[in-house]
Amino acid sequence: MDSTVETPINSRQWWEDYFSAQWDANGGRNQSKYFMQRLVESLPPTEREYLASHDAAVLDWGCAFGDGAGVLAETFPRCRITGLDFAERAVAEARRSFPLLDFLHTPDGSIPDRYDAIVCSHCLEHFDDPLEVLREHLRSCRGFYALLVPYKEAPLHPTHRTQFHRGYFPDRVEGFTRVASEVVDADGRHWVGQMLLVVYASGSYSRDRDSRALQIGERAKWDDYYSTLPMLEIDDAMRNFGEDLAERIGELLPDGGKVLEAGCGAGWQSLALAETGRFQVSLMDFSTEAIAYAERIFAKRNLPAEFADGDVFSPGEPKYDLVFNAGVLEHYTFEQQVAFLRGMASRSTKYVLALVPNRMCYWYWLWRMHRSARGNWPFGKEMPTADMSAAFEAAGLRFLGHWFGGSTWSEFFIKDIGGIDARLREEIMTVHCSQVVPEKQRAYLVAALGCKGGEATVPDCWETSDGSNDFNLDRLAAALADSLAATIAAEHRCRQFSDLAAENEQRYTAVKNECCSLAARVERQTAAIDRLEAELTQAAADSKAAREPAVWKWIRGIKVLPHFGKVRALLAPPGSRRADLADTAVKPLRRAAAIAPRAWRSLLRQGKDAVVRLIPEDSIRERFAQRTLETARRLRRRSNGRPGVDLNQVFAEIGDCKGVVVYPPFIDWGWMRQRPHQLMAQFAEAGYLALFCSPRRRTDAFDGFVRVDERL
Structure with a gap:
């Protein structure tokens, strides 16, 4: 007899024998690989993002021959993948099949170390108390734990001990919180039925998870924006600012150099740098749609550049003389700005440059609220600032100063705002371009410059800061602007609704009057029709009687x-x-x-x-x-026509009777005289109400009930 039958099912020796004799024969390797692929595909975006962007230590518990661990290593190359199994035969085969991965053998399945993430694919169903196994695993997990089990399996497989449903796994276990529970469809070639994916997160991981979720939402926003953005031509404001920025960077790198735009968007500023021919330009963004859009712009002008799809928050190699971005940091909190600047600094050998909207630019605020109130603001949350020195210093950079630029963009804002008289707009433009308005208030953007290492000499256009700016002031100003825009939009909608309500009221009154007129007309016509019908009926009766x-x-x-x-x-x-x-x-x-x-x-x-x-x-x-x-x-x-009556009148006239006898419509009453006629007559004489139903096939032509005799 086979040894797998002699030993208790699911014991370690049973699995040793099963791996030796039946695992490959029953398609175990393909099934393990498929299960892990479905687990990875069904992970929430935040967990996939975490594994893709971190050097995380990941454990595949119950790895069998290592095929699931191979899927993890291929999908998340930055992670350090380890497989663990209590079957010595399985671990040996896993090490042979995947020599570049680590595999552990523990006879009792215990986890000897701590891991950032643990995955357990189709293992817990083999235990009598899966929750106890889960608790033991969570004690060795720092980040998140993902498990995949059969969903509502019936009947249970001979080796399975537990049936799982959504309510089986509690909300909290060992300080971990359940953050996902999803039913996963399966290919019938590998598993007949559905599967349940459950993810638990530790407290520290959950706090970071919220910020990653926001970042994923931010990426989705920009992917949507650039995927629908038509191919634009550079306008005068963009061109003028690009030339000014290229001049500033040229002053910092007089001999040219390698420049990276981290968070490039469409890449308009890098395009201005590439057109000078002095710089080796690279572009990087976490939005694949933005990178694709920038590639099309450069290809259209036949300009060279390198493009990379990446996350600036993750550290990189310091191989660029200057790393910059424009219009990125205003979308993040202060802590995120610091983390973003650190990511930029990790890729730079000297300079870090960031440009954000200038909080002191009045026409930016007016333009923004005007568009937001009309639902035409696609850029989401923005927090303009006037001083970024604190964020640079918190990121470990030496702050060198600010430069205010992009005043021609402010002129575009004045031109783009609707509802202004042409003459008044011209007067506003004259005042805006005069020396009455300081450059700091005309400029749409403020650029902040920092460097790594020691001293650096910069041109006089870079103004130092006294460090008195408060980030909370920037945040409150942005919140106030958004609130004002929402208020304006609400008032505008209220006016629209009021106008619409008044218009609908007028329409209702007109329709009501028309309905009343039609009702009176219908009533008059109905009365006329009734009179004509009465006259016709009387005329027909007189004519028939005469003939x-x-x-x-x-x-x-x-x-x-x-x-x-x-x-x-x-x-x-x-x-x-x-x-x-x-x-x-x-x-x-x-x-x-x-x-x-x-x-x-x-x-x-x-x-x-x-x-x-x-x-x-x-x-x-x-x-x-x-x-x-x-x-x-x-x-x-x-x-044989006589005026007929309805059934209620028959009952009223008859009064008391012994009962009611009904003969079905089979033969006419006036056609001969057969047993049905005689029977119904006898019932009537006996005190019953006899109802003889006539099919009116031959002689009968009456309507309703016609009284033939007493109770008949």
């Missing part, structure tokens, strides 16, 4: 002959001599009553045939004959 032949009344009278049976029963009791004499007298009358309707229909058919033979088609005689035949048919339908 009804006397013979028809005779034929209609024949149909009441069967009712003489009741009288006969009283005057001539059955079996008496008078009864025999009555039968002899009544039989001819019954035959006449039964034959009369058939004879009348035969007469109609013969009359119609005579018309066809004797009267030419389309002649006056033919039309007269046809009208005569139709009149005869209508008179026949009235042969």
